[in-house]
């Protein structure tokens with residue numbers, strides 16, 4: 001499904017260059033459930049942005065179902081992002097002056113889903129994360145954990161074939177974290193591919209396998225544990 | 228130092244009222260190190276905003292060193308906030324187009340500290356969280372954990388007598404979490420009062436005592452554990 005070969009990402013920040021990722025070779029198969037762990041600043045979100053077609057590598061290639069992403073037009077890329085990929089961002093990225101319901105409807109709006117079905121499916125997604133009673137709250141009228149749950153509902157509402165979850169439990173109490181992992185397990189059982197970034201080993205263990213990133217490179221578990 | 232009596236907070240959200248907090252009686256002594264735990268949406272950030280004079284209770288009273296906060300002028304309140312209180316927000320609130328260094332300098336700017344001393348103390352604070360080499364990055368050029376560390380450095384740079392940390396480790400790897408707890412332990416040993424909201428029991432145990440909030444009320448540990 002997803003194949004990264006020699007992928008690197010270099011950022012410019014002021015006068016110096018920062019290596020975000022280096023020499024990444026990674027295969028992710030359909031239906032995979034992969035956890036990504038690594039220290040702060042190691043490149044995990046950078047990897048997720050590339051997987052989700054939100055950013056492009058500086059070097060190397062990324063193939064999605066055999067097609068090099070670099071050969072796709074901006075429209076084709078946008079289409080993939082909107083229909084195939086669900087993204088739970090590390091810093092939520094909700095629209096502050098829109099309600100929880102509106103925020104969750106957004107991917108359905110992009111997918112051209114009709115008004116009534118949209119509202120109904122968005123409500124179901126909010127119900128799945130226990131926030132039906134907050135549907136009318138503006139997203140800046142929600143607690144931190146509630147914002148994270150709305151971000152989760154939004155990522156799931158399109159039943160994406162690829163779900164990218166970047167530290168989705170950082171602001172959740174342990175019970176909500178478990179509830180989320182149950183949702184992800186069910187989604188994976190139904191065939192979705194899941195990539196989950198987390199600092200929490202207990203959360204990572206819900207995945208089928210774990211990869212480790214240190215200083216922009218994939219490393220063995222032993223190397224990661226040495227730190 | 229801080230005394231809450233019968234404190235309540237009601238929010239208006241659309242047509243219905245939401246109870247954020249209810250009947251809070253709490254004493255926090257100088258040099259205390261208090262952890263606050265509770266489920267998502269239980270009222271922890273609401274409590275922190277009131278303690279930090281960023282919001283006012285709808286009912287009850289809040290006294291700071293014997294002075295009712297409700298009797299203070301806006302200028303006096305702002306003065307207390309800027310000089311006495313350090314706040315690590317749950318969602319960072321950094322200025323995205325300013326560098327890490329500028330962001331950390333901000334409280335010193337409000338406190339009227341001169342240009343050279345400001346830059347030097349901000350750099351020291353960044354060094355304390357291991358981010359000296361990111362000082363020139365704009366805050367939107369930082370990883371999630373790095374943003375959280377800049378937010379931490381900013382809260383500490385004024386050596387506040389009251390530090391309010393709202394889920395400061397949510398985006399940090401466990402090692403960075405331990406480093407932060409060492410910083411807080413040192414600050415507390417030097418006399419600062421610390422209130423720390425966290426979902427992580429391992430983090431909460433670094434405090435001297437723990438209080439629990441469920442549905443806006445302070446409850447016993449047993450009640451919290453029942454959930």
Ligand SMILES: Nc1ncnc2c1ncn2[C@@H]1O[C@H](COP(=O)(O)OP(=O)(O)OP(=O)(O)O)[C@@H](O)[C@H]1O
Nearest residue numbers: 141143144145146238240267268269270271272273
């Ligand atoms: N500005 C607001 N307007 C309306 N309701 C609000 C507002 N801010 C918070 N609330 C509601 O008040 C309750 C308490 O919110 P608070 O942010 O204090 O929770 P919390 O304990 O910090 O949760 P979390 O662990 O998720 O951060 C929540 O149910 C939330 O929906």
Ligand SMILES: Nc1ncnc2c1ncn2[C@@H]1O[C@H](COP(=O)(O)OP(=O)(O)OP(=O)(O)O)[C@@H](O)[C@H]1O
Nearest residue numbers: 011013040041042043044045046368370371372373
């Ligand atoms: N837009 C940017 N410009 C410059 N440097 C950046 C940018 N985004 C990230 N970086 C740098 O690239 C490195 C990797 O960042 P990334 O966000 O991928 O880390 P991460 O593993 O997700 O960290 P965390 O666990 O803290 O979220 C970091 O050192 C960061 O400072």
Ligand SMILES: [Mg+2]
Nearest residue numbers: 045090370371
């Ligand atoms: Mg990240």
Ligand SMILES: [Mg+2]
Nearest residue numbers: 143144272317
């Ligand atoms: Mg909160």
